[in-house]
Amino acid sequence: SGEVLRPVGVSLAKAALYQPRADKSWTCLDGSRSIPFTQINDDYCDCPDGSDEPGTSACAQGKFHCLNKGHQPIDIPSSQVQDGICDCCDGSDESQLVACPNTCQELGAAAAVQRRNEAELFKKGAERRQELITRGKQMRAERESRRLELDQRLKEQELLRTEKEQLKQNAEAFETEAIDAFKEQHRELDTDTAKAEEEPKEMRKEASLSFIEYDTNTDGFVEVTELMVDMVLDKDRNGVVTKEEARYFLDERDRVDIDAFITLSWPRIKPLKMLAEGLFQPPTPEDSTGDAAQQTEATPEKINPTSPHLNDEQADLAGDDDIEADEEGDEDQYDDEEPDVGVGEATPDVEDAKPPVYDPETQRLIQQANEARNALEEVERSIREIEHEVKEIDEQNGKDYGPNEEWAVLDGQCYTFEDREYVYTLCPFDRTSQKSRSGGAETTLGRWEQWIGQPKKYSQQKYANGAACWNGPSRSAIINIKCSLEPKITAVSEPNRCEYYFEFETPAACDSEAFQAETDNLHDEL
Amino acid sequence: VDPSNFKTCEQSSFCRRSRKVQTSGSKYALIPGTLNTYADSLTADLVNKENHHQFAFKLEALVGSSFRLQIDEKQPLKPRYRVEHALKGQPQTGRIRVQRETDGEIVITSERKQGRLVVDSIRRYCRRLLKVYDHLFWFLFYYNLCFNYGHSWQETGSLSSPRISFRPQRTAGVYWQNAAETWVDIQTTETNVVSSLVNFVSGSRKTPPPAAHFISESGIVDAFILLGPKPLDAFRQYAALTGTHELPQLFSLAYHQSRWNYNDERDVTSVSAKFDEFNIPMDTMWLDIEYTDGKRYFTWDKFKFPQPLTMIKNLTELGRHLVVIIDPHIKRDNGYFFHNDCTERGYYVKTRDGNDYEGWCWPGSASYPDFFNPVVRDYYASQYALDKFQTVTSDVMLWNDMNEPSVFNGPEITAPKDLIHYGNWEHRDVHNLYGHMHLMGSFAGLQQRDPNQRPFILTRSHFAGSQRYAAIWTGDNLADWSHLQHSIKMCLTEAVAGFSFCGADVGGFFGNPDAELLERWYQTGIFLPFFRAHAHIDTKRREPWLFPERTRLVIQNAVLKRYSYLPLWYTAFYELEQTGEPVIRPLLAHYPLDKEAFGIDNQLLVQDRLLVRPVMQQGVGKVDVYFPSVDDKKNGDLWYDVDTYQRQEKSGYVSVSVDEYKIPVWQRGGSILPKKERQRRASTLMINDPYTLIICLDRQGKATGSLYLDDEKSYAYRKGHFIHVDYEFSNGQLINRFIGKPNYKTEAWIERIVIAGLERVPNGATITVNGVTQQLEVLPHEGHVVVRKPGIKMDVDFALKLNF
Structure with missing residues (x-):
């Protein structure tokens, strides 16, 4: 078939367009001009579209067609024709002087082997992918049935909550009545109780005095800057009271008036004051007993400078740019904390107060009220658990695990890769991270965002909003995904500051049908 | 550059003291009877009337209308440093003649009549021209073409460049040769300083002269006074003293792709493939710097670059080159051969106490070779030999950065002034020359490595004369429109100060340019002699394909334009080496009678053939372009838009529409310039490609222009293996005339001749070569005609006649 007469650099398909007219003229393919047929490939560009010089470098827009018999034909830009470099495997783009070897047979054979190997890989990989699909679909079905079950349980628990709520209110009404009666009887007798009643007043007085001390500009507000001068408030003991630290004591506001100071700020400040004066040692677990222990459980975190949360903060202030650790610290803290335990209630006064000794009937009513409260609390905890699980399931259902759920199994897995300096971790659909081999904190490179492959959507994932870079954007990562029998990361690079590329392989990517369609396309071109 | 890192005059004690010196009431006087006149010079002794300290004064006439003035202490307690190696050689002296000595006025002439140095009287001369104040001196001087350096001079250490003043009909310059810290105060009575007059050249005394006060911390007075009278004369006079660039290899005039850093071999290869x-x-x-093994120069990071020779081969096989950075700071590491050699042999710059100085730079603790010592320069040069630096080839060229020298923990980010150099000079005496000495070592190294290949070196620090060894860039700029504008101003300043091979980091080093800024920066960058894109390690990647398609196409278009003009750039650099005439020039270089043109610093000329006014503002659809006048009557040249051949006939400002692709450039009517209009992936692959001649006619229908070509790489041109040809068009006929014998074999030929400005369209052309005549087709186009395929070899005489 190569015997069709055609000018150098013209593909077989276009050969028919390069025929002279009877008067030996020829028209540029864009129709713009007619030129003598002899001016085709005469090393001078006559046609604006470059069509008269398919075989030379004369036209800027030109294309040279390499037949590359035995391999794949390609078009190269005319800038690469006769430049002394062999670009076509058949050497047709250079003159004899350059003596390009014809490497098409070898390359063709090698390409065929590669295609076969790939086809083989996809075939084998497809079996594993099928397993992943089965598992993935099963997981979705499980999630959906679990979701229905949870919906049902949630409804039940909500009804139960209403009931327990009512019981609690009733029990508490009795309890309050009994206690009030008891107090009325013992008012004169029990000095401790009187003192207990005095406590809040003393607190107010103390707080007001403190307010006046802090309000150095006497504008009726305590501001962040006014707190920043009191080294007692240096929670993390790093020598400065930062704006963030100061804001904590102002309930995350810029300033507070006296009422807010007394109710919100003073309870946070006082423990530190006492700590500074040596009046107060945070309770250790051994010391803690009963309700008091439960109540104060969360508070040492806030004031103990050696707690993990504050460590994170210290690390942050010391220049570690991984804000992630900080955020995680916060989350942990919220998880531990009982939601109804305000920080202010954890004052040492409450702890030190001795509970009065009630008469048996009052005690019984208190006991009943406690049981009712506990019963309600149990129902509420159960509801929270259900809601948490529902949220998790909804999140998973919201993730794109591919048209056949083939990627679902990867959610929850983590893969690592080590290079000279770092250990990289990829937890698909969750996060990517980096950790120096010489130690130090883990740095988040990004959290799951979406599939971004073009044109094949499921060939590339993006993880964004990782830890912020010094002087730069948040870290992010792109995961390029290829087919292989075993899941693994094969390379990680950072071509742009703080933009990472992972090369990841998994059988989930072994879509043999798509692969087949692609190679068929290739064959059509051939 | 953060200006707060550098001292002001007020913060410098010697400058603060010296600045107060008044121009009148000198305490210095000529010692009667000591004035001697020789064939080429005048000498005299001066005395400080207060402390009776004596000075030796010498005024020498140099060939080509220049004078050299030197003043040193007669009996110094400690000798004063005299700058070495800045001048190309010993300046040739001319004849001095004291022409007239009437009524207190002396006229001194060199052999050329126009070079008159008028001195009111020796006494007044001493008072007005020169004042000695302990160890510093000042004298009158012409205001220079003071483009805004920003603060880059601090970084580039280029203070010792000539100051050149322009005014109608007279141009003169002063080259203050001193390597110490120097301030220059400029005192002018006029608001338009650029048009200031100076009396002592012209002899006219209508307005009080502007003055300049040179304040140097140490050294002698060593000033060269260049008397012009035309701008190009002053440029030539300076070039005669300090030399010119050697003709660079062609590839170094093409496009350079840089980034701090290309991460590894794969990165380099894939970026190259993407182009x-x-x-x-x-x-x-x-x-x-990241390619090295821990910033130890002459080594490679073995993990990121395990096979440098393979990587280099992958580039050179495509006609491309590699440039690697080698900085002068040496990592203090006992496992590093270079450091051990320098330590053992005492090659490092010393502290006052005689220990090796340790500063802080990229590698951490570092020391600095004392390049003032010729033995150290030899050692340094020998490290480039391919049997020493085995991981490069002779095609790998060099980037010398941080050679001010940069010392992160030093005063003003450089070396302390009390360090001791070879010859027992203090760093304060020689600071501005350190980079120059570094370059001497590097240049020798590359020449010895491959004696037949012209070295390419890029440097940041430079001194007068550094142009003989290296190209420069304007230092660490910012991705900002104002810095784009500065790139032209700075390079024009360098160009008139002998340093044509100048460019700025395209795109801006710090920060991330948006698409429009990057496009405009490329369009500007292609018309500066050194054309390199570069970026800081913290910036986003900005290779053209990472931007939207339009940006990629705009950039491609600009880069292709640069490549098409390479024959012009190459010719211009050859002619610079021959004549000292800068490659790029401010308008006033050729339009010295047009006062308006003096202040224009957003336009440039390439030789006298192209006028370039890049778009350097954001979001504009129009730019104002100034077309200069050739006289003071608003007569101008004809200018032809290089894209459309549309003609500008009047001088003055013209508002020109621009779209995103437009780079406003005009070719001067009366000029002929060579181009190569075929695309290639690298300039080295264009060597056999045919030429296009663009002929733009003046009002008389005439034009002339030259072309230079050779092997683009070796020193064979020094042995006459080149073709240098003048083309001349008049009366509808184009002829060539070889300058010297055409003695270079080339496959190249002329494929196209474009002629703009003809009154009538010819119906054909006749070409005669060696008595053989042939008819050629002439194709009419809008505003120009194209002579189709003359097919002339580059080394033959021809005559081409248009037929009407």
Whole structure:
């Protein structure tokens, strides 16, 4: 078939367009001009579209067609024709002087082997992918049935909550009545109780005095800057009271008036004051007993400078740019904390107060009220658990695990890769991270965002909003995904500051049908 | 550059003291009877009337209308440093003649009549021209073409460049040769300083002269007074003293792709491949400091670059080059051969106490070779030999950065002034010359490595004369429109100060340019002699294909334009080496009678053939272009838009529409310039490609222009292996005339001749070569005609006649 007469650099398909007219003229393919047929490939560009010089470098827009018999034909830009470099495997783009070897047979054979190997890989990989699909679909079905079950349980628990709520209110009404009666009887007798009643007043007085001390500009507000001068408030003991630290004591506001100071700020400040004066040692677990222990459980975190949360903060202030650790610290803290335990209630006064000794009937009513409260609390905890699980399931259902759920199994897995300096971790659909081999904190490179492959959507994932870079954007990562029998990361690079590329392989990517369609396309071109 | 890192005059004690010196009431006087006149010079002794300290004064006439003035202490307690190696050689002296000595006025002439140095009287001369104040001196001087350096001079250490003043009909310059810290106070009575007059050249005394006060911390007075009278004369006079660039290899005039850093071998290879994929020409890939093994120069990071020779071969096989950075700071590491050699042999710059100085730079603790010592320069040069630096080839060229020298923990980010150099000079005496000495070592190294290949070196620090060894860039700029504008101002300043091979980091080093800024920066960058894109390690990647398609196409278009003009750039550099005439020039270089043109610093000329006014503002659809006048009557040249051949006939400002692709450039009517209009992936692959001649006619229908070509790489041109040809068009006929014998074999030929400005359209052309005549087709186009395929070899005489 190569015997069709055609000018150098013209593909077989276009050969028919390069025929002279009877008067030996020829028209540029864009129709713009007619030129003598002899001016085709005469090393001078006559046609604006470059069509008269398919075989030379004369036209800027030109294309040279390499037949590359035995391999794949390609078009190269005319800038690469006769430049002394062999670009076509058949050497047709250079003159004899350059003596390009014809490497098409070898390359063709090698390409065929590669295609076969790939086809083989996809075939084998497809079996594993099928397993992943089965598992993935099963997981979705499980999630959906679990979701229905949870919906049902949630409804039940909500009804139960209403009931327990009512019981609690009733029990508490009795309890309050009994206690009030008891107090009325013992008012004169029990000095401790009187003192207990005095406590809040003393607190107010103390707080007001403190307010006046802090309000150095006497504008009726305590501001962040006014707190920043009191080294007692240096929670993390790093020598400065930062704006963030100061804001904590102002309930995350810029300033507070006296009422807010007394109710919100003073309870946070006082423990530190006492700590500074040596009046107060945070309770250790051994010391803690009963309700008091439960109540104060969360508070040492806030004031103990050696707690993990504050460590994170210290690390942050010391220049570690991984804000992630900080955020995680916060989350942990919220998880531990009982939601109804305000920080202010954890004052040492409450702890030190001795509970009065009630008469048996009052005690019984208190006991009943406690049981009712506990019963309600149990129902509420159960509801929270259900809601948490529902949220998790909804999140998973919201993730794109591919048209056949083939990627679902990867959610929850983590893969690592080590290079000279770092250990990289990829937890698909969750996060990517980096950790120096010489130690130090883990740095988040990004959290799951979406599939971004073009044109094949499921060939590339993006993880964004990782830890912020010094002087730069948040870290992010792109995961390029290829087919292989075993899941693994094969390379990680950072071509742009703080933009990472992972090369990841998994059988989930072994879509043999798509692969087949692609190679068929290739064959059509051939 | 953060200006707060550098001292002001007020913060410098010697400058603060010296600045107060008044121009009148000198306490210095000529010692009667000591004035001697020789064939080429005048000498005299001066005395400080207060402390009776004596000075030796010498005024020498140099060939080519220049004078050299030197003043030193007669009996110094400690000798004063005299700058070495800045001048190309010993300046040739001319004849001095004291012409007239009437009524207190002396006229001194060199052999050329126009070079008159008028001195009111020796006494007044001493008072007005020169004042000695302990160890510093000042004298009158012409205001220079003071483009805004920003603060880059601090970084580039280029203070010792000539100051050149322009005014109608008279141009003169002063080259203050001193390597110490120097301030220059400029005192002018006029608001338009650029048009200031100076009396002592012209002899006219209508307005009080502007003055300049040179304040140097140490050294002698060593001033060269260049008397012009035309701008190009002053440029030539300076070039005669300090030399010119050697003709660079052609590839170094093409496009350079740099970044701090290309991360590894794969990165380098894939960036190179992407340029081919998008059909954008690119000649040189650059590697910044991260390629080294822990900033130990002459080594490679073995993990990121395990096979440098293979990587280099992958580039050179495509006609491309690699440039690697080698800085002068040496890592203090006992496992590093270079450091051990320098330590053992005492090659490092010393502290006052005689220990090796330790500063802080990229490698951490570092020391600095004392390049003032010729033995150290030899040692340094020998490290480039391919049997020593085995991981490069002779095609790998060099980038010398941080050679001010940069010392992160030093005063003003450089070396302390009390360090001791070879010859027992203090760093304060020689500071501004350190980079120059570094370059001497590097240049020798590359020449010895391959004696037949012209070295290419890029440097940041430079001194007068550094142009003989290296190209420069304007230092660490910012991705900002104002810095784009500065790139032209700075390079024009360098160009008139002998340093044509100048460019700025395209795109801006710090920060991330948006698409429009990057496009405009490329369009500007292609018309500066050194054309390199570069970026800081913290910036986003900005290779053209990472931007939207339009930006990629705009950039491709600009880069292709640069490549098409390479024959012009190459010719201009050859002619610079021959004549000292800068490659790029401010308008006033050729339009010295047009006062308006003096202040224009957003336009430039390439030789006298192209007028370039890049778009350097954001979001504009129009730019104002100034077309200069040839006289003071608003008569101008004809200018032809290089894209459309549309003609500008009047001088003055013209508002020109621009779209995103437009780079406003005009070719001067009366000029002929060579181009190569075929695309290649690298300039080295264009060597056999045919030429296009663009002829733009003046009002008389005439034009002239030259072309230079050779092997683009070796020193064979020094042995006459080149073709240098003048083309001349008049009366509808084009002829060539070889300058010297055409003695270079080339496959190249002339494929196209474009003629703009003809009154009538010819119906054909006749070409005669060696008595053989042939008819050629002439194709009419809008505003120009094209002579189709003359097919003339480059080394033959021809005559081409248009037929009407």
